[in-house]
Amino acid sequence: MTADPEWRKSSYCGEGEACVHVLATPGHLVRVADRADPAHLVLATTQAAWADFLRAVKEHG
Template identity: 70%
Template sequence: MTTQSAWQKSSFCSEGDNCVYVSAAPGTLVRVADRADPAHLVLATTQAAWADFLRVIKQSG
């Protein structure tokens, strides 16, 4: 049985559904969607690749 965490809304979003949501459980892929609904999944990647992505984004900001 696979455990999935709940979707988390980006802290940079305002009100409404036009936001980025992320979901990841330990040992699973990181899932990114434009709504808190797996049917709107736009990206699935490894946790290592997600961590690298976040590191680069934080360094460039």
């Protein structure tokens, strides 16, 4: 039996579920949603593109 994937809530989020959630599994796409529910998926990208995005945000954010 495989465990359900674990969505991680943004560290910038306060209380509640109106936050960005991210799911990344080794060798697969990174999924971004507005809550920890795949039905609310708003973006799916490669791990390399996600890493580039995070790097750019940290450098220019």
